[in-house]
Amino acid sequence: MIRLIPRNEPSKAMIFLSPLLALALTALTAFFIFTFILTDIEVSSVFFTLFVEPLIDTYYISELLVKAAPLIMIALGLSIGFRAGVWNIGAEGQYVIGGITGGAVGLYFYNVEGFWLIPLMSIAAILGGMFYAGIAAFLKTKYQVNEILVTLMLTYVAVLFLSAMLQGPMRNPSGFNFPESRLFHDSALLPIIWQGTRLNVGLVVAIMLSFLTWFGIKKHLSGLQIKISGSAPRAAKFAGFDDKKTIWFSLLISGGVAGLAGLFEAIGPAGQITPGLPQFYGFTAIIVAFLARLHPIAIIFSSLLIALTYLGGENVQIYFNLPSSITNIFQGMLLFYFLACDILIQYKIVFFKTIRQRL
Amino acid sequence: MKYQLEIQNITKSYGDLKANDDISLNIKPASIHALLGENGAGKSTLVKVIYGSLQPDSGQMQWCGEEYAPKSPFEAREQGIAMVFQHFSLFESLTVAENIILGLDDIGLDADFTEQITKYSKQYGLDINPQQVVGDLSVGARQRVEIIRCLMQNPKLLIMDEPTSVLTPQEVTDLFVTLKKLAEDGCSILYISHKLEEVRQICSHATILRGGKLVQNCNPQDHSKQELAEMMIGKKLIQLARSNITTGKDIFSINNLSRKSDDMFGVDLHGISLTIKKGSIVGIAGVAGNGQDELMQLLIGEVEAPEETLVFKGEDIGGLNSHQRRQLSMFFIPEERLGHGAVPDMGLNENMLLSRPEKSEMTNYGVINWNNVEKLTQQVIDDFKVQTQSSKMQAKSLSGGNLQKFMVGRELIQNPELLVVAQPTWGVDAGSENNIHQALITLADQGSAILIISQDLDEILTLCEQIHVLSEGSLSAAVDMEDDGLEKISNLMLGSEQQ
Numbered sequence: 001m002i003r004l005i006p007r008n009e010p011s012k013a014m015i016f017l018s019p020l021l022a023l024a025l026t027a028l029t030a031f032f033i034f035t036f037i038l039t040d041i042e043v044s045s046v047f048f049t050l051f052v053e054p055l056i057d058t059y060y061i062s063e064l065l066v067k068a069a070p071l072i073m074i075a076l077g078l079s080i081g082f083r084a085g086v087w088n089i090g091a092e093g094q095y096v097i098g099g100i101t102g103g104a105v106g107l108y109f110y111n112v113e114g115f116w117l118i119p120l121m122s123i124a125a126i127l128g129g130m131f132y133a134g135i136a137a138f139l140k141t142k143y144q145v146n147e148i149l150v151t152l153m154l155t156y157v158a159v160l161f162l163s164a165m166l167q168g169p170m171r172n173p174s175g176f177n178f179p180e181s182r183l184f185h186d187s188a189l190l191p192i193i194w195q196g197t198r199l200n201v202g203l204v205v206a207i208m209l210s211f212l213t214w215f216g217i218k219k220h221l222s223g224l225q226i227k228i229s230g231s232a233p234r235a236a237k238f239a240g241f242d243d244k245k246t247i248w249f250s251l252l253i254s255g256g257v258a259g260l261a262g263l264f265e266a267i268g269p270a271g272q273i274t275p276g277l278p279q280f281y282g283f284t285a286i287i288v289a290f291l292a293r294l295h296p297i298a299i300i301f302s303s304l305l306i307a308l309t310y311l312g313g314e315n316v317q318i319y320f321n322l323p324s325s326i327t328n329i330f331q332g333m334l335l336f337y338f339l340a341c342d343i344l345i346q347y348k349i350v351f352f353k354t355i356r357q358r359l
Numbered sequence: 360m361k362y363q364l365e366i367q368n369i370t371k372s373y374g375d376l377k378a379n380d381d382i383s384l385n386i387k388p389a390s391i392h393a394l395l396g397e398n399g400a401g402k403s404t405l406v407k408v409i410y411g412s413l414q415p416d417s418g419q420m421q422w423c424g425e426e427y428a429p430k431s432p433f434e435a436r437e438q439g440i441a442m443v444f445q446h447f448s449l450f451e452s453l454t455v456a457e458n459i460i461l462g463l464d465d466i467g468l469d470a471d472f473t474e475q476i477t478k479y480s481k482q483y484g485l486d487i488n489p490q491q492v493v494g495d496l497s498v499g500a501r502q503r504v505e506i507i508r509c510l511m512q513n514p515k516l517l518i519m520d521e522p523t524s525v526l527t528p529q530e531v532t533d534l535f536v537t538l539k540k541l542a543e544d545g546c547s548i549l550y551i552s553h554k555l556e557e558v559r560q561i562c563s564h565a566t567i568l569r570g571g572k573l574v575q576n577c578n579p580q581d582h583s584k585q586e587l588a589e590m591m592i593g594k595k596l597i598q599l600a601r602s603n604i605t606t607g608k609d610i611f612s613i614n615n616l617s618r619k620s621d622d623m624f625g626v627d628l629h630g631i632s633l634t635i636k637k638g639s640i641v642g643i644a645g646v647a648g649n650g651q652d653e654l655m656q657l658l659i660g661e662v663e664a665p666e667e668t669l670v671f672k673g674e675d676i677g678g679l680n681s682h683q684r685r686q687l688s689m690f691f692i693p694e695e696r697l698g699h700g701a702v703p704d705m706g707l708n709e710n711m712l713l714s715r716p717e718k719s720e721m722t723n724y725g726v727i728n729w730n731n732v733e734k735l736t737q738q739v740i741d742d743f744k745v746q747t748q749s750s751k752m753q754a755k756s757l758s759g760g761n762l763q764k765f766m767v768g769r770e771l772i773q774n775p776e777l778l779v780v781a782q783p784t785w786g787v788d789a790g791s792e793n794n795i796h797q798a799l800i801t802l803a804d805q806g807s808a809i810l811i812i813s814q815d816l817d818e819i820l821t822l823c824e825q826i827h828v829l830s831e832g833s834l835s836a837a838v839d840m841e842d843d844g845l846e847k848i849s850n851l852m853l854g855s856e857q858q
Contacts, residue, residue, distance in 0.1 A: 242680065
């Protein structure tokens with residue numbers, strides 16, 4: 001019989017080994033899928049296209065970083081809430097709203113040049129995202145409405161609101177009635193940091209935010225407040241922390257950062273606002289946050305890993321005609337195995353003979 | 360047959376730790392035999408060996424003079440050994456009779472089953488109605504259900520684990536009558552406790568364990584409570600005494616505090632009033648679940664109190680949160696250690712930050728000064744002899760007594776003018792209890808006020824010079840301890856007398 005027995009103390013080795021184990025198990029499962037289900041293709045070349053090719057070509061590397069930046073930002077915000085037990089599932093909606101409010105400012109000043117424009121747009125985007133997440137905070141603190149439902153459902157509202165805006169006030173006046181905004185002018189576009197690619201300062205901002213979050217969690221009382229509110233709500237009250245403040249704080253932060261990420265996508269790689277603005281980053285960031293065990297620096301690496309599955313997935317779609325949902329399968333398997341392997345940090349597997357025991 | 364149960368040289372190890380090291384004891388038929396020892400002394404291991412849920416590494420047992428080596432509790436029960444656990448295993452939605460049937464092996468439901476229950480309940484003074492739903496019963500009554508369930512198996516040995524820790528003094532007296540009657544009828548009782556006064560009262564034999572080893576087999580009535588305690592902890596106890604009770608001005612008052620509980624199953628508080636002077640120790644006695652938790656929440660500031668109901672140093676503090684109250688030098692030690700007074704999976708140093716005044720050397724505009732936190736944590740660990748490998752150990756890795764010492768130290772190091780403490784020595788061994796009591800007395804001697812909310816009447820009687828009783832959400836006036844004070848308290852605890 002196999003049993004899970006609690007360890008006396010968390011295993012240090014397993015903290016590092018479990019992600020590797022999860023990766024290995026994901027690869028193994030993928031191998032079986034490719035070998036036994038998709039029998040007509042060569043497994044090794046699919047693996048190469050999926051995992052190696054994006055890492056040996058400068059274009060792919062730059063794209064990897066472009067995709068990782070918004071994931072880092074959104075996951076950071078979410079990780080704060082998840083630590084506090086506040087489940088913001090609708091970062092996608094806050095991302096879209098941030099893109100709209102920030103983008104609207106840029107479009108309003110479409111013929112004005114100025115270094116102040118991007119900061120102003122950023123503030124508008126952050127406020128937009130905060131407002132949108134704030135709805136959930138208000139309903140939760142005032143009426144105990146579950147924030148998971150509110151944030152998730154508001155995501156669909158946000159996407160519909162985006163298409164309404166693009167068919168109305170934000171539509172490009174000289175765009176042949178396509179539901180797209182004007183292209184942002186140079187003053188409103190994020191500066192490129194790697195010439196010849198689409199990589200912009202968004203990545204720098206994301207990495208700076210990671211270190212800022214790390215500092216907050218390690219060195220500031222608010223980090224302690226969030227940690228305690230999540231793991232021991234009664235102790236949080238004993239320490240004089242207000243649980244409503246924690247809910248507001250974590251939702252506003254995650255909403256604000258998601259809003260900023262939405263704007264950066266619009267004035268970065270996209271260059272305009274289109275119905276294609278929402279790219280599932282808001283949902284994928286949940287996976288990113290948990291793969292990083294909510295650690296702000298580890299989020300950088302888990303974002304890169306997830307970005308790799310995006311690129312790899314696109315490539316196998318192009319070269320092998322496999323469906324793009326390959327990406328989702330990989331992300332799902334990774335998260336599943338990762339969470340499953342993490343149990344080995346607190347528990348060990350013991351094999352023993354069965355003994356009939358009656359209590 | 361000379362002995363009901365003979366235990367010879369039992370040894371049981373967990374890894375390097377010898378939980379039981381060469382333990383021998385003999386239980387006479389029809390006797391009440393105490394098993395004494397601090398937490399971790401090896402009491403539960405020994406009991407598990409007797410009850411068959413653990414097998415010893417070496418040693419033998421004889422039951423009624425015959426070889427006895429149970430492989431499971433089932434075998435132990437077949438031999439006539441029954442056990443009443445500290446935590447009851449009853450289904451609240453079922454009736455007494457249904458619960459009793461469920462607990463029995465190989466007994467079917469028949470017509471005179473309830474009659475049998477009534478027979479036992481009459482015979483041993485176990486007042487119980489078989490048709491009542493368990494959810495409606497008091498803790499004492501639930502224990503009676505457990506005992507009847509054991510008696511249905513006609514046991515020759517009944518093991519009772521800390522049976523009185525949840526009972527009122529009156530219920531304890533009733534239980535003792537039952538136990539003595541049982542022993543007279545030929546059932547031996549193995550009585551596990553660390554309440555020495557009780558043991559001296561009803562037990563004729565005692566086995567004392569310490570650190571897994573047998574200290575002594577003796578008659579507890581030949582030794583004083585103090586001697587027994589010292590055998591248990593293996594060192595001298597400090598004699599507790601207030602050096603000078605000099606009470607000063609009123610420092611804290613609760614004025615006609617009423618509050619309806621937010622929780623459906625909570626207790627509403629009705630018109631609670633109390634005044635504490637500087638330098639005095641005030642005790643609130645009462646059985647758990649009579650409003651202690653609700654009162655504590657209001658005192659800590661986890662729940663807002665109505666205006667002017669809580670006044671500390673002339674200031675209305677009802678609307679302040681806990682660290683604003685701490686800033687005024689009012690500190691708290693809640694009853695529940697893990698999850699309330701400390702976060703289980705955080706280190707002691709992080710837990711140090713839970714209790715901090717608004718302005719503290721530990722933080723500066725919200726930025727944590729880890730050096731100072733570390734220094735203070737280390738100071739608490741040293742001053743209060745908290746046994747831990749480092750200040751970074753998780754709170755849940757400490758034993759109950761050690762964590763309690765840490766929590767008491769964490770508050771005392773701030774030199775509180777008022778300390779509110781719930782169950783200061785709940786689940787703490789005798790040595791630590793002695794240290795904690797001494798620390799509280801020293802604090803009061805220095806002129807601070809202390810409010811103790813405790814179920815442990817001995818503790819309240821030892822420490823407090825002003826005693827109130829909390830019952831069904833109402834607080835009595837201070838009990839006049841002259842003539843029959845104890846009886847008055849007992850009646851108040853049962854809610855049978857309004858003062």
